[in-house]
Structures are given as C-alpha cells and as structure tokens.
Amino acid sequence: MEKRRVLIVEDSPTMRQLLVFALRRLKNVEIVEAQDGMDGLRKVSSDHFDLALIDINMPVMDGLKLISLMREEDSLKQIPVVVITTEGAQEDRERALKLGANEYLTKPIQANRVLSVARDLLKLD
C-alpha cells in the first residue's frame, strides 16, 4: 500500500508533538511538520500530501490565509484540510469551512477524534 503523507502546520512545538504522537498510530502514514503558514505553503507546494492539519493562529501567515491559498491553487485544492484551533465560536467554524476546510477541531484536542477524522479523510480502513 502506498504511503500517505500528512502535513502538520502548527506553530506550537507542544501541539505538533502531540499531533505526531496521535497520527503515528496510523499505518503507512508519513508525517511532515511545518512551523507556520509560510513554511506550510512552501512544503505543501513542493511535495505531494494527502492531508493537511492546520492551526489558525500562527505567526508569519495564519491558517485561514494558507487554506485560501491552497484552495485557489489547482494542484493543492484537492488536499483535505483539517483545522485545529482554540477558536470554538460557530462563526469561526463557518468561516473556515466556507474557505474550504473539510473538518474543524477545537483545542484541547482528543487524539481519538483526530485519528478518526484523519482515517476518514485518508480513506484508511
């Protein structure tokens, strides 16, 4: 089975480590980390990814900007995006989903929920 590649775009090393810990439980999944939106855009543009987990509040370029850029680019618009954020308000959720996010998860995250969403979007059994 071909390896699936997941990009984590998150400025907090603590959150990145926690997400890596959770996603490592999925078989045949390779994880790449990016520390802000710009770093994420660089990585997602230069390589193939099957899923992106993106934080909203980040320095340099925020998550919403990154999602809108990804959705404008033909080669990136198909990549499923999961937003992981502290913003729990309904309008924040709606804004992210309208921009093209596939899922919206709020912090503090539940590893099981992240795994289940990743499994669905990566179409893993």
Add this chain to the structure above:
Amino acid sequence: MSDERSKLLTQGEEVLNILKRGADFTKELLQENEKLRLQLVGLEDTQQLAARNPEDWEKLRVELLGRIQNLEEENRTFRERLLEVEGENRRFADRYLEIEEENNNLANLYVASYQLHSTLDLDEVVKVVLEIVINLIGAETFALYMLEREDTLQPVAAEGVQREQLPHCTVGEGRLGRAVLATETTCWDPADSEDFNEPIVVIPLQIQKRPIGAIALFKLLQQKEGFTALDHELFNVLGGHAATAIFAARLYSQSERKLNTIQGFLDLLAE
C-alpha cells in the same frame, strides 16, 4: 462354402450367448425385485404392529421427547455461551477504550513534561508553560506568577489579559495566596471569573514543597466545559515539572551571567 457356414455358426453362438446373458440379467433383476418387495412388506408389517401397539408409540414418543429436551438444553447452553461471549466482547471493547484513553492521557503528560525540560532558556520555558495551559488544558485567560522576595507573587506572563492589569499578591492572602501557602492545586467553580483576584484554578509551582510561583486560571476556552481527570494530572505535572524547569533555567542563566563576568575578569587580567 464351409467357411461361410462355420462363420454363420459362430455368429449364431454369439447371439445365443448374448440372449443367455440377457436372460440371466433379467432373472437377477426379478430376484432383487422380489427381495425388495419382501422388505417392504416387512416394514409395512412393523409399522402396522407399532401403530397397533400403544406401548411402542409411547416408547417412541418418550424417546423423541427426550431428544427434543436434549436439543433444547443444548440450544439453551449455546445461547448462554453466546451471551457470555458477547459480554466478554463488550468488556474487551470497553477495556480497549479505557486503554486508548489512558494511552492518550499518557501521551499528553509525556509531551508536557518533555517540552518543559527541552530547554534551559527561561523565556522558552515560560512559552512552553503557556502553550501547555492553552493547548492541553484549554484555558483562555490565565497568568504565571513567580514568587519575588519572601512573600510576593508577581505576574511574569499572561494570556488573554494584559500582565499590567493583574494584581500582585501576598502569600497566604486571597485565593491565589492561600493556595500557594497550602502548596495544593485548588479548583473553584469553572464559571468564568471576571475578578483577577479570584481565579478559578490555582496551581502552585513548588520544589520539594517549597513554593516558587503559581499558575492562575481565570477563564476556559468557550468549548471547554469543565475539568477532566487528565486536566488534574496536567495540573500535577505543571506544579512539579514547570517549577523545576523554571528553577533550572533561572539557575542556568545566573551561572551563565557569572561565568561571563569571571571570563571578563580573566580576559582583563590576561591583557
């Protein structure tokens, strides 16, 4: 001419042999048929006798009822076993979920302590403390206080509020001061607190029961409904590990400064 005759005779004999074999086969068939007919008659007789004899019927009925009872018993045993297996499966599934949750909790605790001890830079340690409180606990407004002089708690970092807005506090006074004096994490009703003198949680930072500061939570994230068992574990990790990490980083920066001073003197002497 005689050849043709003998040929005809041979063919005639062959025909006769075939006919004879056919006759023998027919005879065998008739005998077999007779045997089967006799068996059928015997069976009919037995059946008629059984029908006439109520004892045989009763015996047969008892035998059949016994077998039905055995089969029902077997069925019941299988059903009970099935229920047992289903119960066992449910227990395993529940246990699996518990282990998964435990695993996730341990991952959170591991990440928190790993990050706290990943640096000796004081600013970095403070940043990690803030990250843990936001991302793992889910607090929106909170502050990190450090013990300055003997008994004054001073805010050194805050999230969701300007540090300057926060009051200083004396150990032993108010919610914050009393919790620090008691060196025990204390939680109040997790409804948001508008009063910065009344935090909803105080996590004293301590090394060997000696307080060095505290984390005070004032407001949780909108989606956070209350505290879980994991939150209380994280409070413990922060109380111990954040304290040692901050203490170690402070010592390290002090020793760095001293080392630079001594090095400066040595350089002067060498000139």
